[in-house]
Amino acid sequence: MxxxxxxLDTTILLFVNGHHSxxxxxxxxxxxxxxxxxxxxxxxxxxxxxxxKWYGFLVLVFITLTITASDQLSVHAFKNVFLRLRPxxxxxxxxxxxxxxxCGGQYGFVSSHAANSFGVLAFINGLLxxxxxxxxxxxxxxxxxxxxxxxxxxxxxxxxxxxxxLLGFFLGSIFIWLYSKSKKILQNLIxxxxxxx
Numbered sequence: 001m002x003x004x005x006x007x008l009d010t011t012i013l014l015f016v017n018g019h020h021s022x023x024x025x026x027x028x029x030x031x032x033x034x035x036x037x038x039x040x041x042x043x044x045x046x047x048x049x050x051x052x053k054w055y056g057f058l059v060l061v062f063i064t065l066t067i068t069a070s071d072q073l074s075v076h077a078f079k080n081v082f083l084r085l086r087p088x089x090x091x092x093x094x095x096x097x098x099x100x101x102x103c104g105g106q107y108g109f110v111s112s113h114a115a116n117s118f119g120v121l122a123f124i125n126g127l128l129x130x131x132x133x134x135x136x137x138x139x140x141x142x143x144x145x146x147x148x149x150x151x152x153x154x155x156x157x158x159x160x161x162x163x164x165x166l167l168g169f170f171l172g173s174i175f176i177w178l179y180s181k182s183k184k185i186l187q188n189l190i191x192x193x194x195x196x197x
Contacts, residue, residue, distance in 0.1 A: 009158055079108070120143075127179070
């Protein structure tokens, strides 16, 4: 069963990575880069503060915690435990991959890019998705473009990004729940003095 999954993982990787062009090379490098998405991040901060007012600062703290947890766990609980080589470091794939950037660290399971983006996706969708459904679709497109780019660039197997996405989504769901609880506690602390006064 594992052999079949590894074979499927490699087959999908080679298919995605093999369908390349100069235009898509440039786009995928951009999608994987942090600074490419700065306009979206600025827009998210605007949406957060418009909805949450000064609680937006608390939101940013919890988003930072989400990213920190997903980033650190993806490395220390997965990459350094499973020791699965990135495809671009796999000797059996040398010469088969179209590489346009540095390979990155030696191990790839799970993808930190995927974990971080899906952690933020789950958090933001929990925060804004119900009242602003268009935000939900924007976040899904953003996260999917990031994980697709990682496979396209040959730095991750599909299984790496799938595992990272599941980890990130799980953590993002936990942290949006923690944020909701923390916000309620703060609201109670603020309203009690006003009631007593």
